[in-house]
Amino acid sequence: MGIDLPLLWALIIGFGVMMYVLMDGFDLGIGILYPFLPDKIDRDVAMNTVAPVWDGNETWLVLGGAGLLAAFPLVYSVVLTALYLPLILMLLGLIFRGIAFEFRFKAWERERPVWDAAFIGGSFAATFFQGVVLGAYVSGLPVENGAYAGGPLDWIAPFPLFTGVGLVFAYALLGSTWLIMKTEGALQARMVRVTRPLSWVLLAAIAVISVWTPLRDPAIAARWFSPPHLLWFAPVPLLVLASMALLQRALRRGAQVAPFVLTLFLMFLGYAGLAISGWPRILPPDIDIWRAAAPPQSLGFALVGALFIVPFILMYTAFSYYVFRGKVRPGDDGYH
Amino acid sequence: MPDSLALDLARVQFGFTISFHIIFPAITIGLASYLAVLEGMWLYTRRTLYRDLYHFWAKIFAVNFGMGVVSGLVMAYQFGTNWSFFSEFAGSVTGPLLAYEVLTAFFLEAGFLGVMLFGWNRVGPGLHFFSTLAVAVGTLISTFWILASNSWMQTPQGFEIVDGRVVPTDWLAVIFNPSFPYRLLHMSVAAFLATALFVGASAAWHLLRGRDQPAIRKMFSMALWMMLIVAPAQALIGDLHGLNTLAHQPAKVAAMEGHWGDENEPGEGLPLLLFGWPDMAAETTRFAVGVPRLGSLILTHSWDGTIPGLKDFPAEDRPNATVVFWSFRVMVGLGLLMILLGGLGLVQRWRGRLYRSRWFLRFALAMGPAGLVAILAGWYTTEIGRQPWVVYGLMRTGEAVSPHAPGTLALSLGLFVVVYLFVFGAGIAYMLRLVRKGPVPDEGAEATPGGPGQQRHAMRPLSAVTEEH
Numbered sequence: 001m002g003i004d005l006p007l008l009w010a011l012i013i014g015f016g017v018m019m020y021v022l023m024d025g026f027d028l029g030i031g032i033l034y035p036f037l038p039d040k041i042d043r044d045v046a047m048n049t050v051a052p053v054w055d056g057n058e059t060w061l062v063l064g065g066a067g068l069l070a071a072f073p074l075v076y077s078v079v080l081t082a083l084y085l086p087l088i089l090m091l092l093g094l095i096f097r098g099i100a101f102e103f104r105f106k107a108w109e110r111e112r113p114v115w116d117a118a119f120i121g122g123s124f125a126a127t128f129f130q131g132v133v134l135g136a137y138v139s140g141l142p143v144e145n146g147a148y149a150g151g152p153l154d155w156i157a158p159f160p161l162f163t164g165v166g167l168v169f170a171y172a173l174l175g176s177t178w179l180i181m182k183t184e185g186a187l188q189a190r191m192v193r194v195t196r197p198l199s200w201v202l203l204a205a206i207a208v209i210s211v212w213t214p215l216r217d218p219a220i221a222a223r224w225f226s227p228p229h230l231l232w233f234a235p236v237p238l239l240v241l242a243s244m245a246l247l248q249r250a251l252r253r254g255a256q257v258a259p260f261v262l263t264l265f266l267m268f269l270g271y272a273g274l275a276i277s278g279w280p281r282i283l284p285p286d287i288d289i290w291r292a293a294a295p296p297q298s299l300g301f302a303l304v305g306a307l308f309i310v311p312f313i314l315m316y317t318a319f320s321y322y323v324f325r326g327k328v329r330p331g332d333d334g335y336h
Numbered sequence: 337m338p339d340s341l342a343l344d345l346a347r348v349q350f351g352f353t354i355s356f357h358i359i360f361p362a363i364t365i366g367l368a369s370y371l372a373v374l375e376g377m378w379l380y381t382r383r384t385l386y387r388d389l390y391h392f393w394a395k396i397f398a399v400n401f402g403m404g405v406v407s408g409l410v411m412a413y414q415f416g417t418n419w420s421f422f423s424e425f426a427g428s429v430t431g432p433l434l435a436y437e438v439l440t441a442f443f444l445e446a447g448f449l450g451v452m453l454f455g456w457n458r459v460g461p462g463l464h465f466f467s468t469l470a471v472a473v474g475t476l477i478s479t480f481w482i483l484a485s486n487s488w489m490q491t492p493q494g495f496e497i498v499d500g501r502v503v504p505t506d507w508l509a510v511i512f513n514p515s516f517p518y519r520l521l522h523m524s525v526a527a528f529l530a531t532a533l534f535v536g537a538s539a540a541w542h543l544l545r546g547r548d549q550p551a552i553r554k555m556f557s558m559a560l561w562m563m564l565i566v567a568p569a570q571a572l573i574g575d576l577h578g579l580n581t582l583a584h585q586p587a588k589v590a591a592m593e594g595h596w597g598d599e600n601e602p603g604e605g606l607p608l609l610l611f612g613w614p615d616m617a618a619e620t621t622r623f624a625v626g627v628p629r630l631g632s633l634i635l636t637h638s639w640d641g642t643i644p645g646l647k648d649f650p651a652e653d654r655p656n657a658t659v660v661f662w663s664f665r666v667m668v669g670l671g672l673l674m675i676l677l678g679g680l681g682l683v684q685r686w687r688g689r690l691y692r693s694r695w696f697l698r699f700a701l702a703m704g705p706a707g708l709v710a711i712l713a714g715w716y717t718t719e720i721g722r723q724p725w726v727v728y729g730l731m732r733t734g735e736a737v738s739p740h741a742p743g744t745l746a747l748s749l750g751l752f753v754v755v756y757l758f759v760f761g762a763g764i765a766y767m768l769r770l771v772r773k774g775p776v777p778d779e780g781a782e783a784t785p786g787g788p789g790q791q792r793h794a795m796r797p798l799s800a801v802t803e804e805h
Binding site for chain 2: 051052053055056058059061062063065066067068069070071073074076077078079080081084085087088089091092094095096098099101102103106107118146147148152294295297298301302305306309310313316317319320323324
């Protein structure tokens with residue numbers, strides 16, 4: 001076989017998770033920013049900017065889970081067992097966030113604060129625990145005889161908690177720049193004001209993680225700092241700084257779309273940085289993608305579907321965004 | 337073997353979360369197709385009552401769909417969080433099937449749901465109808481894949497075991513495994529029936545309160561036509577499904593019938609037990625009340641045929657007959673009531689009293705949740721009847737469970753119970769609140785013409801709900 005199936009599947013899952021982070025990132029970010037939008041009309045508008053698309057965005061997370069089960073069942077089993085509690089808390093967060101979309105607009109006036117709180121709390125919890133899962137996963141999970149060998153609370157450690165908080169800021173930034181693009185007037189001005197400090201905090205978080213990961217893992221240090229790699233990967237941190245500078249400039253100039261696009265790029269760079277650190281280990285520190293892969297019969301069967309169908313998914317997802325393009329105003333189509 | 341308390345907790349958690357989950361997709365499957373029919377009828381006849389009904393049910397659909405999505409996300413991860421050894425063992429089969437469900441169904445539904453719910457004024461009628469159809473087809477594709485996966489766990493084939501793991505060898509055999517066609521048909525039809533009962537009960541509620549409007553009559557009539565034709569068809573499908581189970585999982589059928597194998601003399605045939613209490617420890621069915629030979633007639637289509645009894649299987653391979661015996665009878669009993677409802681509906685229609693007979697309307701109202709209860713009872717029958725196996729004959733449930741401490745599981749189960757009861761309780765209350773409001777005449781009529789992307793202050797498809805409170 002000339003095709004490296006595990007490699008292709010690692011790329012597909014990596015792509016799916018990245019789509020999730022970028023797309024559900026701004027939905028969740030809106031929930032995180034809700035406390036900064038006390039006015040009901042603003043909250044309605046903010047929610048309506050994502051109401052038609054949030055469900056599709058979240059589906060990328062289901063693809064990540066299903067793809068992992070299909071292509072790397074060992075990883076799916078070990079990671080999901082190891083990070084049981086943070087994952088359950090993340091799922092519960094996503095439940096509160098997801099139902100808030102419908103319930104908030106179906107509720108009687110006096111009940112609405114409950115679903116506002118569910119939207120805020122659910123978005124915060126889902127994001128924070130996603131970050132915790134990410135941090136704990138990157139830190140490495142002890143595996144013995146094909147099963148997780150650590151404790152149920154190992155994730156309560158400085159690095160995962162830090163990545164949890166970091167992701168809250170990252171999604172908040174995606175949310176604030178999305179709203180700059182999708183809204184206008186006072187709501188937009190308010191989002192411009194929160195975007196500046198958020199972006200600096202995120203830059204600091206990226207810097208801390210960039211220093212922390214090589215310090216705690218010599219393999220990651222070697223990956224980044226050994227002679228030829230240093231040159232190949234140097235563009236990543238440089239591009240982070242450049243897009244940060246462009247983001248500040250775009251904010252000063254009152255750009256509508258550029259802040260969001262630059263934040264997407266920033267997130268992509270952070271994601272790529274983590275991927276470079278980990279590659280090709282899929283269960284850090286020891287197990288690589290080839291050792292963890294499902295049999296080729298499974299990888300091949302699912303690959304046919306993925307390669308054929310994902311382009312269609314991207315097409316009709318783009319169509320949906322196109323239908324709902326432009327600024328959202330109070331009283332527009334959507335929930336009220 | 338894991339701690340048995342931990343295993344029980346993991347099973348209770350799975351049963352609890354999936355029982356809540358299945359309710360929503362069942363209604364989603366039925367309502368999506370119903371909405372497609374309503375929108376098609378509106379475009380074809382231009383009778384506004386179809387459009388009014390479309391908008392009415394679309395709101396209820398939206399709430400239900402949201403709950404299905406979030407409760408389904410939990411299921412997609414629970415195979416790994418709680419059944420990690422199952423996932424490692426059989427993920428090579430169930431994983432690709434789940435991946436195909438996501439790729440061909442979930443994205444399709446999610447991608448077009450936004451246009452369906454929010455795009456009435458943003459796209460033309462043809463494109464909107466296409467979106468509704470895409471969502472409806474998506475729900476059916478989803479049913480196809482998830483039942484292929486479940487059926488494979490019931491009647492596995494098309495694989496070999498290599499190094500203690502399943503390796504698929506023939507995907508067509510995996511997907512079209514022996515129980516799949518029956519289960520797919522039985523469940524899809526069950527979803528349509530459950531939805532028709534819900535729609536019919538909603539109409540009955542309004543009719544009982546004197547809201548005798550054409551739109552309400554129309555949905556009552558549609559629901560009862562559905563019941564008349566599909567409820568008897570379901571009985572036939574169920575019978576075939578049962579015979580298929582007898583061929584492939586005889587222990588399950590023995591448990592469903594409370595049949596131990598030593599109750600009857602040769603040539604006497606099997607009775608059909610109407611009542612009884614299968615006692616697993618004493619290996620007998622107490623208080624058995626049955627119709628002689630009817631069991632043989634149904635299960636073997638002969639006067640004195642017989643089937644394996646529970647005693648033909650080692651005690652550790654027997655499913656819990658006490659539960660399965662009764663869950664099966666609940667399902668069948670409700671199914672018979674559905675047939676009765678459909679038949680009485682025809683009689684009342686004939687007599688011209690369909691919309692006025694109060695006892696009949698009350699019966700239709702009471703049958704509102706019957707479809708969902710029957711679905712749950714049916715799933716308990718087939719899933720508990722598969723025990724002690726998670727993959728029938730290949731892997732025991734006790735070998736599948738993740739190594740969590742009971743305390744961890746008690747915590748997660750407690751959280752699920754509290755959150756589900758609160759969230760889905762509220763959601764169901766909101767759905768019923770929407771039902772009570774009823775269809776709003778000429779909703780969606782003030783639509784302004786224009787192509788997609790036109791910026792305007794348009795009508796509000798989902799606004800009717802909150803404004804009056």
